[in-house]
Every structure is written in C-alpha cells, then in structure tokens.
Amino acid sequence: MTLFWIASIVLIIVSGVFIALPFIRRKENNDAALRDELNKAFYKDRLSELEEETEEGLVADQQELIDDLKQSLLDDIPQQQAHVEQKPLNAWMVIVPSLLVTIAISYGLYAKFGAADEVAEWQQVNSNLPALSKKLMSSEGASLSDDEMKDLTLALRTRLHKSPNDATGWLLLGRIGLANRDIDTAIGAMNKAYKLNPTDPDIMLGYAQALMMSQDAVDQDTARSTLGKLVQRNIMDVRVFSLLAFDAYERKDYAAAVRYWTIMQQMVGPEDERYEMLARSIENAQKQMGKAASGKTVSVTINLAPEVQAKPDAALIVSVHNADGSPVPVAAARYPLGVFPRTVVLDDGNSMMQGRQLSQLENYMVRVRVDNDGNVATKEGDWYGESPAAKMGDAVEVMVNSQY
Numbered sequence: 001m002t003l004f005w006i007a008s009i010v011l012i013i014v015s016g017v018f019i020a021l022p023f024i025r026r027k028e029n030n031d032a033a034l035r036d037e038l039n040k041a042f043y044k045d046r047l048s049e050l051e052e053e054t055e056e057g058l059v060a061d062q063q064e065l066i067d068d069l070k071q072s073l074l075d076d077i078p079q080q081q082a083h084v085e086q087k088p089l090n091a092w093m094v095i096v097p098s099l100l101v102t103i104a105i106s107y108g109l110y111a112k113f114g115a116a117d118e119v120a121e122w123q124q125v126n127s128n129l130p131a132l133s134k135k136l137m138s139s140e141g142a143s144l145s146d147d148e149m150k151d152l153t154l155a156l157r158t159r160l161h162k163s164p165n166d167a168t169g170w171l172l173l174g175r176i177g178l179a180n181r182d183i184d185t186a187i188g189a190m191n192k193a194y195k196l197n198p199t200d201p202d203i204m205l206g207y208a209q210a211l212m213m214s215q216d217a218v219d220q221d222t223a224r225s226t227l228g229k230l231v232q233r234n235i236m237d238v239r240v241f242s243l244l245a246f247d248a249y250e251r252k253d254y255a256a257a258v259r260y261w262t263i264m265q266q267m268v269g270p271e272d273e274r275y276e277m278l279a280r281s282i283e284n285a286q287k288q289m290g291k292a293a294s295g296k297t298v299s300v301t302i303n304l305a306p307e308v309q310a311k312p313d314a315a316l317i318v319s320v321h322n323a324d325g326s327p328v329p330v331a332a333a334r335y336p337l338g339v340f341p342r343t344v345v346l347d348d349g350n351s352m353m354q355g356r357q358l359s360q361l362e363n364y365m366v367r368v369r370v371d372n373d374g375n376v377a378t379k380e381g382d383w384y385g386e387s388p389a390a391k392m393g394d395a396v397e398v399m400v401n402s403q404y
Helices: 002-024 031-055 062-075 077-084 092-113 116-127 129-137 139-143 146-162 167-179 183-196 201-212 217-232 238-250 254-268 274-294
Strands: 298-304 315-322 331-336 342-346 363-371 383-386 396-400
Touching: 002 092, 031 062, 146 167, 167 183, 167 201, 183 201, 201 217, 201 238, 217 238, 217 331, 238 254, 238 274, 254 274, 254 342, 298 315, 298 363, 315 342, 331 342, 363 396
Parallel strands: 298 396
Antiparallel strands: 298 342, 315 331, 315 363, 363 383, 383 396
C-alpha cells in the first residue's frame, strides 16, 4: 500500500500544479496604461492632422480645436482611475478550494469503486507465497484447502508474470494444476518448467505426471520417455516407479507392472504401510496375467545387447509372425523405449490381419526392432532381434543385437 499512497500523492500534487498554473502565469491588468498610450498616440496624430489642415486653410481656429482635444483626454481620466482602484482576485481563494475538492473527489471515488479491499487481500496473499509454497512442496501439500489453493495460484501467477523464467514457480503452478485435475494448466506449466530446466528430477517427474493425465498418445509416449530417462539416471524415486507401474497396468502390460511394484516394495521395505498395498497390487496383476494366459497371449521378454545405441525417444516395435518367418505380422504393438529388460504381452487386440486373430496361431516367432527415426517404413540403421519358433502359450525372449 505504500506505493499506492506515494503514487496518489504525486498525482494530487500534479493536479494542484495544473490548477495553480493559470494563476501563476496570469499577467496584471494593464488596460489603464494601454489606454494612456493609445490616447497619447491619438493626440499626436490629431495634432499632425490639425497642422496639415491649418496649412491648407481648412481650419480657421486651430487653438480651439487643440483645446477641445485636450479636454477629451481629460474626460477619459476618471475611467482610468476607477479601473485602477479595482482590487485583484486572490489566487489562493481559488487554488485551495479547488485542490481540496480534487482530493475529496479522487479518494472518494477510489473508496467507492477502487477495490481497495481486494488489492489489500491480493497483497496479503502475495506475502503468504513462501509459506504456502513450502506447504505445497512438503508432505502436507495434499492438506491445502481450496481457498489456500486459490491464494497460492493467484500469488504464483503474479510472481510468474514478473519472473517468467522462474522454473520453480512453474513447477509449483503445475503441481497445483495436478492437484485440481486441471490438465491444461498442469501440462502448460510443467512444460515451461521443463524447457527452463530439463535436467531437474522434480521437474522431469512433474512433467511426466502431467503428461500421463493427457488422453493424447504422443503425450503419454513423452511421459514414458521422460520417466525412462529418470530410471537411466538411477533416480530411485518411488513416485517414478509408481507412475511406470500404473501406466503399464493401464496398457495391460501386467508383467512390467509387477516388476515396477516389486522394485517399489524393495525401496519402501516391509515396515512401510505401503508394502501391503503394493503386495495387493502385485497379486491383482498376477491374476490378470493368469486370465490373459488362458486367453492365448504372447509374452515377450526383451533385452538390448551392450553395443546397441538407441536414442532416448526411440520406439520399440514388437511383431508376432508365423513360425516360418513370414514378413507380414499377424499382430504388432509399438511401445516407448523404456528400460530393459522388459516384458510385453500381446493378445488378439494387437492383431493386424482381418479375419485372423493372434490366438489362432499354433506356432509363432517374434521380431523386435528399435526404431530410431519414428518412421516404421524405414529400417536403415535400426537395431533388431528375433526369437526362435515357439508354440502358442510359451513365453519367448528376444535379444536385440543386429543392425540393418
């Protein structure tokens, strides 16, 4: 509020200057002096005319006319004196009341329409930003009330308007979006934070978490790739594996979900209350794997040879073919690169040929390709591997170790 009062006082002073300026620049009334000068000029001109008329013989009595001219000048003197006797207007009698009226009207209108209470509340919210931010970043973040969330959002947007390159601020705004299930705000804020600091683990995790909320397949692939980068950097964060497990379960990759939940169990330990919850999740996924097996699925465990060089955003293409090695796949699926070894499961939902289901195969083989350029039609430079022929119901392993 200090800035407001300073600014308002400056504006009042400027208004006062504009009010007083006409009086400061006002010139004294010099009508009397001007009339004297004009009468003198008129008198001299008339004398010159009388002399010319006398020389021409037009005037019989020049002195009488001169006396009349002098008398007319004397008749004008009382009017000059009356004018001089008028008292000038006191400028302060106008300036002071005008300035007081200006002040009263200005502050009165602001009190009525200026939203002074809202401005004071906004400034109070801004002053609470550090405390609210700390609470959001801590384990108490979930306990923030709706009003605190609104206050924190307002304060953050104010701060980010002034400091758009504040990666931490964008991260906080993205977390608020996640808490409120506001997908657009969460993805937009996390994306800006990621662009400003793409190596920060918290920002990478928040960005992936926001993208996981999207229904767009590209966003979800980017989220998996980002989580994969965290795992490759040995970022052993329970939240990373929790997201990977949830995503794998949603994609019906139950084997991968079990693997991630098992890693989480090892991280938290049996004494943690989450251990039992993870055990139930693993049991549920294993049941789903048993149902899938009865429905004739193909389980493929994939690993990469040490010499394989793959881009972080590369895609993993898994295809099931006839046991004779036919180039036309019966079923195929595309996955983000992720981490290895990994297990994927294909079923009839991945079938590629109309009228022919994956479950109809008696024998099959699997090909796995690491697609570096994102174009399925091009293979040059891609790494691949294939399995030997197997019977339906048997799991296979593929080592990616060859290059086109």
